[in-house]
Amino acid sequence: MPDLRSLEVFFWVAQLRSFRAAAERLNTTQPAVSQRIAALESELGVRLLERAGRAVAPAGAKGVLPTAQGRRLLDYAERMLRLRTEMIEAVGGPGAVGGVLRLGVAETIVHTWLARFVERAHALYPAVTLDIDVDVTHALRASLVNHSLDLAFLMGPVPDPDVANLALCRYPLAFAASPRLVLPPEPVSRSALLTLPIITYPRSTAPTIQLSAALRTTDGPAPRLFGSASLATIVRMTLDGIGVSVIPPAVVAREIEEGSLRIVRAELTPPEISFTASWSIGPGDALARRLAELAVTVATDAGHR
Amino acid sequence: MPDLRSLEVFFWVAQLRSFRAAAERLNTTQPAVSQRIAALESELGVRLLERAGRAVAPAGAKGVLPTAQGRRLLDYAERMLRLRTEMIEAVGGPGAVGGVLRLGVAETIVHTWLARFVERAHALYPAVTLDIDVDVTHALRASLVNHSLDLAFLMGPVPDPDVANLALCRYPLAFAASPRLVLPPEPVSRSALLTLPIITYPRSTAPTIQLSAALRTTDGPAPRLFGSASLATIVRMTLDGIGVSVIPPAVVAREIEEGSLRIVRAELTPPEISFTASWSIGPGDALARRLAELAVTVATDAGHR
DNA sequence: AGAGGTTACGGGCAGCGTAAGGATC
DNA sequence: GATCCTTACGCTGCCCGTAACCTCT
Numbered sequence: 295m296p297d298l299r300s301l302e303v304f305f306w307v308a309q310l311r312s313f314r315a316a317a318e319r320l321n322t323t324q325p326a327v328s329q330r331i332a333a334l335e336s337e338l339g340v341r342l343l344e345r346a347g348r349a350v351a352p353a354g355a356k357g358v359l360p361t362a363q364g365r366r367l368l369d370y371a372e373r374m375l376r377l378r379t380e381m382i383e384a385v386g387g388p389g390a391v392g393g394v395l396r397l398g399v400a401e402t403i404v405h406t407w408l409a410r411f412v413e414r415a416h417a418l419y420p421a422v423t424l425d426i427d428v429d430v431t432h433a434l435r436a437s438l439v440n441h442s443l444d445l446a447f448l449m450g451p452v453p454d455p456d457v458a459n460l461a462l463c464r465y466p467l468a469f470a471a472s473p474r475l476v477l478p479p480e481p482v483s484r485s486a487l488l489t490l491p492i493i494t495y496p497r498s499t500a501p502t503i504q505l506s507a508a509l510r511t512t513d514g515p516a517p518r519l520f521g522s523a524s525l526a527t528i529v530r531m532t533l534d535g536i537g538v539s540v541i542p543p544a545v546v547a548r549e550i551e552e553g554s555l556r557i558v559r560a561e562l563t564p565p566e567i568s569f570t571a572s573w574s575i576g577p578g579d580a581l582a583r584r585l586a587e588l589a590v591t592v593a594t595d596a597g598h599r
Numbered sequence: 600m601p602d603l604r605s606l607e608v609f610f611w612v613a614q615l616r617s618f619r620a621a622a623e624r625l626n627t628t629q630p631a632v633s634q635r636i637a638a639l640e641s642e643l644g645v646r647l648l649e650r651a652g653r654a655v656a657p658a659g660a661k662g663v664l665p666t667a668q669g670r671r672l673l674d675y676a677e678r679m680l681r682l683r684t685e686m687i688e689a690v691g692g693p694g695a696v697g698g699v700l701r702l703g704v705a706e707t708i709v710h711t712w713l714a715r716f717v718e719r720a721h722a723l724y725p726a727v728t729l730d731i732d733v734d735v736t737h738a739l740r741a742s743l744v745n746h747s748l749d750l751a752f753l754m755g756p757v758p759d760p761d762v763a764n765l766a767l768c769r770y771p772l773a774f775a776a777s778p779r780l781v782l783p784p785e786p787v788s789r790s791a792l793l794t795l796p797i798i799t800y801p802r803s804t805a806p807t808i809q810l811s812a813a814l815r816t817t818d819g820p821a822p823r824l825f826g827s828a829s830l831a832t833i834v835r836m837t838l839d840g841i842g843v844s845v846i847p848p849a850v851v852a853r854e855i856e857e858g859s860l861r862i863v864r865a866e867l868t869p870p871e872i873s874f875t876a877s878w879s880i881g882p883g884d885a886l887a888r889r890l891a892e893l894a895v896t897v898a899t900d901a902g903h904r
Numbered sequence: 905a906g907a908g909g910t911t912a913c914g915g916g917c918a919g920c921g922t923a924a925g926g927a928t929c
Numbered sequence: 930g931a932t933c934c935t936t937a938c939g940c941t942g943c944c945c946g947t948a949a950c951c952t953c954t
Binding site: 295296297298299337338339340342363366367370373374377378380381382384385386387389390392 | 600601602603604642643644645647668671672675678679682683685686687689690691692694695697
Binding site: 628 | 945
């Protein structure tokens with residue numbers, strides 16, 4: 295009789311179209327996956343996966359593909375796995391929910407309310423282990439779509455059809471500088487801004503692209519943008535008086551309080567950035583959805599709506 | 600993570616309200632059941648079954664009873680088990696359906712079309728083992744309601760709310776006798792019948808009760824009924840000329856063909872008996888239902904509608 | 905005292921990981 | 930030859946069965 299573990303293995307092989315990838319996803323070895331699939335096929339007396347290259351599959355298809363029977367099984371497997379997670383929470387309560395949830399977080403969130411989120415998540419789901427990866431949004435997005443993350447707090451919705459998004463929080467950006475930095479009179483004009491080094495997110499990211507477009511003129515000089523993937527580094531450079539930074543004030547609330555940074559008023563209003571909690575839809579997504587909802591609460595409580 | 604085996608064990612404990620009975624039902628030992636339930640309760644961090652006597656339960660309640668959480672789990676368990684059996688047949692086809700089905704059969708059926716049924720069932724579900732018990736209807740009914748049979752071919756529908764019934768076949772009863780037996784002129788009158796030993800089903804069964812009522816008069820003698828739980832014995836006694844039997848002619852088709860028995864016309868028409876395929880409703884009932892349907896087909900093909 | 909559930913302990917086997925073997929590009 | 934799945938094999942750990950124990954009526 296097929297058990298849930300076999301169905302879970304089968305599900306991930308079909309989902310990821312690879313035995314190896316499924317093995318990694320499930321923290322096991324590739325032969326173990328092979329064996330389970332073989333056992334399933336033998337128990338059901340049916341071939342479930344068409345292996346490898348173009349032996350049978352049409353040219354475009356990469357990796358293993360489910361057969362017609364495999365697709366049927368996939369549907370059942372998904373339903374049963376979903377039912378199991380639903381059951382565990384319905385009967386045992388949040389405390390019974392276990393396992394590892396891989397969470398990707400954009401650095402901006404780390405500097406605002408991530409700690410509070412982790413704390414509340416642990417209080418609610420004490421048996422869940424959070425594996426946290428901090429990275430830039432585009433890397434998080436890539437990890438999300440290839441299922442190496444279960445949930446991510448990143449910039450903007452992820453358009454992928456099997457990724458769900460929940461609006462999390464929006465941060466106005468503002469110009470910030472060290473009080474030691476000599477600046478033109480405020481509000482700083484656009485042309486004056488063009489003379490200053492502007493320290494902000496990396497060039498290829500959405501807010502920087504918008505900022506650059508707003509600053510750039512046909513005739514004047516190009517803005518001097520210093521991009522950094524590390525928000526901490528941006529803050530460090532700003533504290534050191536290297537230039538004016540464009541960041542969410544919320545990230546440097548403490549520095550402003552201390553007086554080591556100050557908000558610089560300017561003619562130009564920098565763009566806003568908005569974050570979502572995003573997870574890939576699937577039978578195991580119940581926990582991710584719950585934590586996404588929790589994140590919305592935490593972000594709201596923190597005042598970053 | 601709870602697996603399907605644990606849910607199956609839990610289901611049967613809850614259903615049968617006993618660890619021991621569940622152990623028997625699942626062909627395992629009682630400690631194994633204890634352990635699985637304990638593991639389940641520990642995994643979910645919740646008490647699922649209220650053990651034993653009147654410690655907590657009100658006086659009337661016998662055996663173990665599910666707690667509120669247990670009832671919730673029971674619902675999920677039922678859905679998941681049902682989904683599994685549905686999945687196995689949908690993906691693997693009938694050949695993938697395995698296990699043991701305990702079938703109870705009334706003797707009348709044995710003497711007509713049981714062999715054909717077994718043959719066709721085996722052809723359709725080669726991996727299924729049929730455990731067949733032949734017994735009288737009322738014993739079969741009792742076994743059915745306490746779940747020691749999965750399916751039974753017996754007389755009349757079983758009124759229990761969680762037993763499903765499918766009409767199988769109806770047999771007219773007739774008077775049969777050895778040609779050597781000296782009989783009154785035909786059609787035999789009711790009063791003449793009262794003088795003869797009538798060999799038939801046991802006293803407490805439906806057809807005999809009806810027959811007895813039809814024969815009995817307020818003033819005349821009581822009918823001389825020879826009841827036997829064994830149909831083969833009834834036939835044997837009839838062949839030996841002990842009396843007239845009331846049985847379905849279909850059962851003695853061969854003897855009539857050979858001339859060792861003959862149908863006796865009488866003033867009185869004996870009752871009809873009707874059979875149903877009956878099974879207890881539950882998550883594992885898919886196979887029973889299929890076999891019940893097959894039995895209807897076989898009975899119809901055999902001409903006993 | 906007997907029925908029924910729990911605890912304790914030993915053994916068998918499923919399933920995992922390591923390592924070597926094939927197939928396909 | 931590189932990549933990916935399969936086969937072979939030894940081992941661990943889970944789960945089952947036996948048996949002794951406990952607790953209620």
